Amino acid sequence: MIRENQKILNNFQIILDQAMVAISLLVAYWLRFLDYQDSHLSLTSYLPTLILLVPLQFFLYYLLGLYEPRRRKSLSFEIVKVIQANFLSMLILFSLLYLIKAIDYSRQVIILFEIITSILTTIERIVLRIFLNHIRRQGYNKKHVLVIGTGRLARRLIRKLKENSYLGYEITGVIDDDTTIGKKLEEVSILGEIRELETLIRTLKIDDIFITISTKNYDKFRQIIHVCEKSGVRTQIVPDYAQFIPAKPEIDEIDGIPLINIRHVPLDNFIKTFSKRTFDIVSSFLGISICLPLFALIAISVKLDSPGPVFFAQERVGLNKKSFMMYKFRSMKVQSTENSDHVWTTEEDQRKTRLGGLLRKTSLDELPQLWNVLIGEMSLVGPRPERPYFVKQFKERIPRYMIKHHVRPGITGWAQVNGWRGNTSIRKRIEFDIYYIENWTFMFDLKILLLTVFKGFVNKNAY
Structure with a gap:
C-alpha cells in the first residue's frame, strides 16, 4: 500500500514538474523581452526546445533521486537536488547551443528559465507537502492502524510512523499478550x-495492522493473519531479523518468491550505471588527450631519474572481485614482485626514487589509471582497489570489507577526499566506501571530483 500510494504521488509529481518546465520557459521569455525593442527570436522559436527540456529535466530529476520512494526524504534534500538538476541542465543546454552554433538563442532566457524552474518547482513541492499535511490533519486520507507487539521493533516502528506523518498513518493503539492494558508504549495506549x-x-474501524512480534511465535502469527484476512484489513509484517540487515534492503522476487537484498546499491540500476560509465569514457578520453604533454614530461623525468620502466603495473582486485592490472608512473626502484605486492609504503620508504616522492605526494603517479578507466577496469570515482595479498587479509579482519567490490574501483573516492588514504584506518576507509556505494548519485561523483581537485591530490598521508 505504501508503495502504491508513493507511485501515484510520484506520477502526479512528475506531471507537476513537467508543467513547471513549460511555464518557466514562457515566464523567462516574457521577462527577458517584455520591453525589448530590438529584433529577437519569437516565442514560437523557443517552444520546440521543450522537446529537449521536458525529457532532460525528468532524466536529471530521476538521476538525482527526486522520484525515488524515500520514506524520510526531507524538503531540504529535495530543494538542493532541484537546484543541482537545473544547474546541470543549464550547462547541458549551453554546451548544446555552442556545438550547434545557435547564436540567436538568448542565453539570458536560459539562465532565467533555470532560475524560475528551480523557484517554481521548489514552491510546488512545498505546497504539495502543506496540502497533504493539511488534509491529513482534517482527518482525510488517513489510515487507522494497530500495532501488534510491545518489543524493540514496535517502539521503533511507532517512532518512525510519527516522524513520517506525511505517510498518513494514525496509530490507534497497541496490543500484545502478557502486558498491562492501559500502559503507554511510546505515548500510544x-x-x-x-x-x-x-x-x-x-x-475501532482499523484499516491496517503492523505485526512486530517475533517469528518464533509461529502459532500467534497464524492466528493473527487468519483474523486479519477474515476482517479484511491490510496486514504488514515488520521482520524481527531486521537487526541483522546492515543497510537499506531491497525487495525483489523470482516468479512470486520474495527476495530481500540486504544492501541497496544504486549502481545496480542500468540507467545509473550507463550514465556513470558514459561520463567515465568521455572524461578519461579528454583527460588523456589533454595530459599527453604532461605524460611525456613525467615519462622522460622517470627515465632520467632512475633505471627501469616508465610505467609500473600491479595486480589489483576490482569489480566483482575480478583482478586487473592497474597502471602508475613508476615511483620506486625496480624490485621483486613479492616486495611490491606484499609490503606497505611508508613515509621514509627507501624504495622510493627522488622523483617518486614528489609524484606520490601530488598523486601524479596515478594519471596512467585514466587508461584503466577508459577500458572499463576502473572509474574516475569509487573505492580504491587493493592488492590481492591484502584483500585476503582484510576480508578476514574486517567483515564488510568485500562490499567495496560491488562497484568499479576509482582513481579517487569518498574515503580519499576525507583523508583516509595511505597508512590510515582501513575500517574507517571501508566505512566511507560503503557510504559511497549505498548513496551514489551523479552529483555525489562531481562533488568528490571537485574535492579531489582542491584537497585530494596533495595529502599528508600519501607516501
Whole structure:
C-alpha cells in the first residue's frame, strides 16, 4: 500500500514538474523581452526546445533521486537536488547551443528559465507537502492502524510512523499478550491482548495492522493473519531479523518468491550505471588527450631519474572481485614482485626514487589509471582497489570489507577526499566506501571530483 500510494504521488509529481518546465520557459521569455525593442527570436522559436527540456529535466530529476520512494526524504534534500538538476541542465543546454552554433538563442532566457524552474518547482513541492499535511490533519486520507507487539521493533516502528506523518498513518493503539492494558508504549495506549484482535478491529474501524512480534511465535502469527484476512484489513509484517540487515534492503522476487537484498546499491540500476560509465569514457578520453604533454614530461623525468620502466603495473582486485592490472608512473626502484605486492609504503620508504616522492605526494603517479578507466577496469570515482595479498587479509579482519567490490574501483573516492588514504584506518576507509556505494548519485561523483581537485591530490598521508 505504501508503495502504491508513493507511485501515484510520484506520477502526479512528475506531471507537476513537467508543467513547471513549460511555464518557466514562457515566464523567462516574457521577462527577458517584455520591453525589448530590438529584433529577437519569437516565442514560437523557443517552444520546440521543450522537446529537449521536458525529457532532460525528468532524466536529471530521476538521476538525482527526486522520484525515488524515500520514506524520510526531507524538503531540504529535495530543494538542493532541484537546484543541482537545473544547474546541470543549464550547462547541458549551453554546451548544446555552442556545438550547434545557435547564436540567436538568448542565453539570458536560459539562465532565467533555470532560475524560475528551480523557484517554481521548489514552491510546488512545498505546497504539495502543506496540502497533504493539511488534509491529513482534517482527518482525510488517513489510515487507522494497530500495532501488534510491545518489543524493540514496535517502539521503533511507532517512532518512525510519527516522524513520517506525511505517510498518513494514525496509530490507534497497541496490543500484545502478557502486558498491562492501559500502559503507554511510546505515548500510544496498550488496548488489549491478541485474542481481542477481531473485536478491536471491528469496534475501532482499523484499516491496517503492523505485526512486530517475533517469528518464533509461529502459532500467534497464524492466528493473527487468519483474523486479519477474515476482517479484511491490510496486514504488514515488520521482520524481527531486521537487526541483522546492515543497510537499506531491497525487495525483489523470482516468479512470486520474495527476495530481500540486504544492501541497496544504486549502481545496480542500468540507467545509473550507463550514465556513470558514459561520463567515465568521455572524461578519461579528454583527460588523456589533454595530459599527453604532461605524460611525456613525467615519462622522460622517470627515465632520467632512475633505471627501469616508465610505467609500473600491479595486480589489483576490482569489480566483482575480478583482478586487473592497474597502471602508475613508476615511483620506486625496480624490485621483486613479492616486495611490491606484499609490503606497505611508508613515509621514509627507501624504495622510493627522488622523483617518486614528489609524484606520490601530488598523486601524479596515478594519471596512467585514466587508461584503466577508459577500458572499463576502473572509474574516475569509487573505492580504491587493493592488492590481492591484502584483500585476503582484510576480508578476514574486517567483515564488510568485500562490499567495496560491488562497484568499479576509482582513481579517487569518498574515503580519499576525507583523508583516509595511505597508512590510515582501513575500517574507517571501508566505512566511507560503503557510504559511497549505498548513496551514489551523479552529483555525489562531481562533488568528490571537485574535492579531489582542491584537497585530494596533495595529502599528508600519501607516501
